[in-house]
C-alpha cells in the first residue's frame with residue numbers, strides 16, 4: 001500500500017514509529033492548505049513559509065501529545081492559527097498599515113493569488129477578469145479582522161464544519177457563527193461594486 | 202391566518218440560507234425552500250451567499266516554493282520509540298547508569314547474602330520477613346524524622362515566625378513558592394521536550410466535546 005492511500009490517522013501512527021516517509025506524506029498533503037491559510041493571514045510569502053515550516057515542525061516534534069480522537073488536520077490548523085495569531089498580535093502595526101492601501105494590488109500579490117475559475121478554454125478577457133476579481137477578493141479578505149478571516153477561510157475555502165472551526169480557533173460555536181456572519185457581510189460590502197459588475201459587462 | 206402560514210412567512214435563518222446556498226448533506230425543512238421560492242429578500246440572500254461561496258471556493262490553494270517539503274523534513278524530529286530513547290539516555294549518561302546498576306547489583310547481592318545466612322527460609326517466609334522488616338524500617342524512619350524536627354527547634358522557630366507574620370511577608374512567601382513551582386514546571390517540561398504553548402492548546406482542544 002502506497003503512502004498516498006493511507007488515512008491521516010494511519011500516517012500519524014507510522015510517524016510515531018519514526019517513519020519519515022509517512023511524515024513527508026503528511027507534509028505534502030497539508031502544506032498547501034496550511035500555507036494558503038497562513039499566507040492569507042500574514043500577506044507575506046516569505047513570512048508565511050517560515051510560519052508554515054514552524055507549524056509542521058511543532059506538530060511533528062510534539063506528535064506524542066496529539067490525541068488521536070481528533071482529526072489530524074484540526075490539530076494542524078489549530079497550531080497554525082495559534083502561531084499566526086501570536087505573530088499578528090506582535091506585529092499589529094503592520095496589519096493596520098496594510099489596511100491603508102486597499103486597492104493596491106502588488107505584482108507579488110497578483111502572482112500569489114488567482115482564481116481557479118480560469119482555464120485554458122477561457123478567453124483572455126475572461127482570464128483577465130477572473131484574475132482581477134481574485135485580486136479584489138484577496139484584498140477584501142485581507143481587510144477583515146484576523147478572526148473573521150480565519151473563520152471564513154476555514155468555512156468556505158477549506159469546507160470545515162462550524163464545530164471544527166470552533167475547536168481550531170478555541171472559541172464557542174456561537175462566536176464562530178457570529179464571525180462568519182459578519183465576515184460575509186463585510187466581504188459583500190467590500191465587493192459591492194464588483195458584485196454585479198461581472199454580469200452586466 | 203394560521204400558524205402554518207406564519208411559519209412559512211418567517212424569513213430564513215442563517216442555517217437555512219447556508220443549506221440552500223451551499224451544496225452538502227444538510228437536511229432542509231420543506232418550509233425553507235417553499236419560503237425561498239416566494240420571498241425575494243431571502244432568495245437574494247441565498248444567491249449572494251452562493252456567489253460568495255463559489256468565489257471563495259475558486260481561490261487557488263497557494264503553494265510554498267519548491268524545496269519546502271525538504272526544508273521541513275530537515276527540521277522535523279519524529280518522536281522515537283521509548284526503547285530507543287532509553288538506550289540514548291543510557292549512552293548519554295553512562296556514568297550515572299553505571300552507578301545505578303552498581304547500586305542495584307550491590308543491593309541484590311546484600312539481599313542474597315542475607316537470605317543465604319538463613320537456609321531454612323522458604324520464599325513465603327522471606328516475603329513475610331521482607332514486609333515486616335520494611336514496615337519496621339519505614340516506621341522507625343518516620344519516628345526519626347519526627348524526633349529530629351522536634352529536637353532541632355524548627356517547630357518553635359516556625360511558631361515564632363508565625364507570630365510576626367504580616368500580610369506583606371505572607372504574600373512574598375506565597376509568591377516565591379509559586380514562582381519556584383512554575384519555574385520547576387517549566388524546567389520539567391523542557392527536560393521532557395514539551396513545548397509549553399502546545400500543552401495549553403492541546404488541553405483547550407481536549408476540553409471541547411466533539412463527535
Ligand SMILES: [Zn+2]
Nearest residue numbers: 212213240243
Ligand atoms: Zn424571506
